[in-house]
Amino acid sequence: MNYIFRTNSHIFTEKYQKQGKDYPMSKITGAQAFIQCLQEEGVDTIFGFPGGVIIDLYDELANTSIKNLLVRHEQGAVHAADGYARASGKTGVALLTSGPGATNGVTGIATAYMDSIPLVVFTGQVPRALIGNDAFQEVDIVGITRPCTKHNYLVSDPEDLVPTIREAFYLASSGRPGPILVDLPKDVIGSLVDFPERQEIRMRTYQPNMEPHPGQIAKACQAFAQAQRPVFYVGGGVILSNASEELTELAEKTQIPVTMTLMGLGGFPGTNPLSTGMLGMHGSYASNMMVAKSDLLIAVGARFDDRITGRLDKFAPDAKVIHIDIDPTSISKNVEVDIPIVADCKQALTAMNAWFNSQQDIDMTALAEQYQPWRDQVNEWNDKHPLSYTEEGDIIKPQYVIETINRLTGGDAIISTEVGQNQMWAAQFYKFNKPRHWLSSGGLGTMGFGLPAAIGAKMAFPDATVIDIAGDGSIQMNIQELATAKQYNTPVKVAILNNNYLGMVRQWQELFYDKRYAGTVMEVTPDFVELAKAYGAAGLRAKTKSDVEPVIKEALAINDRVVIMDFAIKREECVFPMVPAGGATTEMLLV
Amino acid sequence: MKHTLSVLLQNKPGALSRVTGLFSGRGFNIESLCVAETLDPKVSCMTLVTKGNNAIIEQVTKQLHKLIDVIKVSDISDSEYVEREMVLIRVKAEAQTRAEVLRVIDIFRGKVVDVSPNSYAVEITGPESKIKAVIDLLRPIGIKEVIRTGTIAMARAPKK
Structure with missing residues (x-):
């Protein structure tokens, strides 16, 4: 579509005629250039909320085929763009106004930053002449978001607009992905600008190292033969670089057991016999034991976060550590690494597979044999303490709800979560077989993430079953987005594990604060079934265990509107296993 | 131990605050900091004196390098200066x-x-x-x- 001859250009034509000049036909408005940039990047969906300084952008957007979702709160816009990006692998785009619009987006931006999600967030800004004057709805959003973006820009010259937007998209999705914020003053959007031809972006100061060093690859692969107790420790980097297939190939070839971080779930099939599920604070017994006892730890796109390592000196003390990561700052940040490989996970794993394929003298069957006693040990740990819970008659156990959702969706649904117990039970009991089906705020732990993220994922995959696993606490943090889901016909499903508590904090209070439940009792909670009706959604309730399956079946059958399932779960249920914060990962509290 | 880092960075608004923000946000220590334009007016040179063990200095250096506005980081106290x-x-x-x-x-x-x-x-x-x-x-x-x-x-x- 050609924007040069459209919309507001008549205003400029008149302005130029008054000055006795011809309208410069090669120039377009900043707003038009903005749209053309989005189209150039293949953006099909954006999430936003308008305001005084970005009316021009909305005015132009209305005439395009770009789907433009009006959310009900800016935090929802950024989370929805984030959910869209996590599910699709494309860069998510949010458009917010200046001042409070921008600050409301900050939690969403920080969430994406911690989990390395590619986003471009556009914010409106007051006209350049007013910047610094405490103008109405002015805030220094570039200053505010400096520590929680990969990079950010204030476009202070209209001629920088197009190159800046292009650079923003390039930075967001390349290297270690992350959110980029572009602040657009109102008068820049309104200026006339050139639309220069697109050229390959080369930045003097930014050249992520994608290709692994062949020497390091050989060194890493040679370490496999020396090992007796190797473990793959897989993080979100495998999902971000779309390296699941390569990882699965390498793990199956070598028959090495695999554990995943919260962010890594789906990076390796959860039902594969080599998978021990999640590790860390609420990881499985087998995962934590095998990492602790390993002699070779192959970390792939993971960053040794404190929720994974627990007490550092007790974390894999005997292991030689191989670490594949695209970000050099992740290497030896928390745990000393023996063989660092700074590269894209997909390329590094491809190189490792190729190395093993090229070595005629290495007998892969013998290598797999070599690890047999180790796999037996891991299986023994698995059998000794599998993920489990105790049945209590007709009381609904939250784990049972997740297990049933897993069974009835065949493990194929896209699952988003809020944060807390609901998130951990979902991570433990839903068996993800594919990447990009698990959308959860891992690093920042943002309550209120799940519902807008689910809407974003549903926009990317309208035919997929998308379920937000929520708690009664976190769902209320962005519940207003039910209206967005209704307006844009994104029939997601919300499963509320309702215990009238802020369950995870309550669990800590039960275990470490003598059951003093200060500030964690949700004495007043809305009737979620009635609330669903108010938002034009279907509301279903399960009060007993026997209600659970029929409710989920009914919810899965409804595809023309949002469904809220309210499960009255056992109030004081805890997430186990649990490694108390700062403790050794081998010292788990079990069921 | 004390280290003297020489940092070349883009001479752009906000670039300095990205560096200082990095130090305060990650709890690194700045003993002194000196910055001015180089022969190329688009590039500034910053001399930064910081303290820490080798692991910390390695993190400081890598984190600085990760900033998009930073061109080059060298620990000049590694050799004669x-x-x-x-x-x-x-x-x-x-x-x-x-x-x-x-x-x-x-x-x-x-x-x-x-x-x-x-x-x-x-x-x-x-x-x-x-x-x-x-x-x-x-x-x-x-x-x-x-x-x-x-x-x-x-x-x-x-x-x-």
Whole structure:
């Protein structure tokens, strides 16, 4: 579509005629250039909320085929763009106004930053002449978001607009992905600008190292033969670089057991016999034991976060550590690494597979044999303490709800979560077989993430079953987005594990604060079934265990509107296993 | 241990605050920081003195390098280098101490840059140890004000 001859250009034509000049036909408005940039990047969906300084952008957007979702709160816009990006692998785009619009987006931006999600967030800004004057709805959003973006820009010259937007998209999705914020003053959007031809972006100061060093690859692969107790420790980097297939190939070839971080779930099939599920604070017994006892730890796109390592000196003390990561700052940040490989996970794993394929003298069957006693040990740990819970008659156990959702969706649904117990039970009991089906705020732990993220994922995959696993606490943090889901016909499903508590904090209070439940009792909670009706959604309730399956079946059958399932779960249920914060990962509290 | 880092970065608004924000946000320590334009007006050079063990300095260096505005980071204290700092000191200079002040700053090759009936402002340049020594000597006479630039440093050219 050609924007040069459209919309507001008549205003400029008149302005130029008054000055006795011809309208410069090669120039377009900043707003038009903005749209053309989005189209150039293949953006099909954006999430936003308008305001005084970005009316021009909305005015132009209305005439395009770009789907433009009006959310009900800016935090929802950024989370929805984030959910869209996590599910699709494309860069998510949010458009917010200046001042409070921008600050409301900050939690969403920080969430994406911690989990390395590619986003471009556009914010409106007051006209350049007013910047610094405490103008109405002015805030220094570039200053505010400096520590929680990969990079950010204030476009202070209209001629920088197009190159800046292009650079923003390039930075967001390349290297270690992350959110980029572009602040657009109102008068820049309104200026006339050139639309220069697109050229390959080369930045003097930014050249992520994608290709692994062949020497390091050989060194890493040679370490496999020396090992007796190797473990793959897989993080979100495998999902971000779309390296699941390569990882699965390498793990199956070598028959090495695999554990995943919260962010890594789906990076390796959860039902594969080599998978021990999640590790860390609420990881499985087998995962934590095998990492602790390993002699070779192959970390792939993971960053040794404190929720994974627990007490550092007790974390894999005997292991030689191989670490594949695209970000050099992740290497030896928390745990000393023996063989660092700074590269894209997909390329590094491809190189490792190729190395093993090229070595005629290495007998892969013998290598797999070599690890047999180790796999037996891991299986023994698995059998000794599998993920489990105790049945209590007709009381609904939250784990049972997740297990049933897993069974009835065949493990194929896209699952988003809020944060807390609901998130951990979902991570433990839903068996993800594919990447990009698990959308959860891992690093920042943002309550209120799940519902807008689910809407974003549903926009990317309208035919997929998308379920937000929520708690009664976190769902209320962005519940207003039910209206967005209704307006844009994104029939997601919300499963509320309702215990009238802020369950995870309550669990800590039960275990470490003598059951003093200060500030964690949700004495007043809305009737979620009635609330669903108010938002034009279907509301279903399960009060007993026997209600659970029929409710989920009914919810899965409804595809023309949002469904809220309210499960009255056992109030004081805890997430186990649990490694108390700062403790050794081998010292788990079990069921 | 003390390390002197030389950082080349884009001369853009906000670039300096990205660096200082990184230090405060990640709990790294800045002893001194000096920044100005290079021959290329689009590039600034920053000399940054920081303290920490090798692991911390490695993180500092990598984190700095990760900033999009940063072009190059080098730990120049890894090899031979020259460092200089300038200090302006206003010291009491009454009839009985005037000669003593002049003698001290003469030893340190400083000069008087401002005179008032009861004080001298003196300028002294040198490595940090020299600045410290002159301050220690002038303190008993009575220092009224001290302004320091912080360290700038340059790697020595290779000998061959």
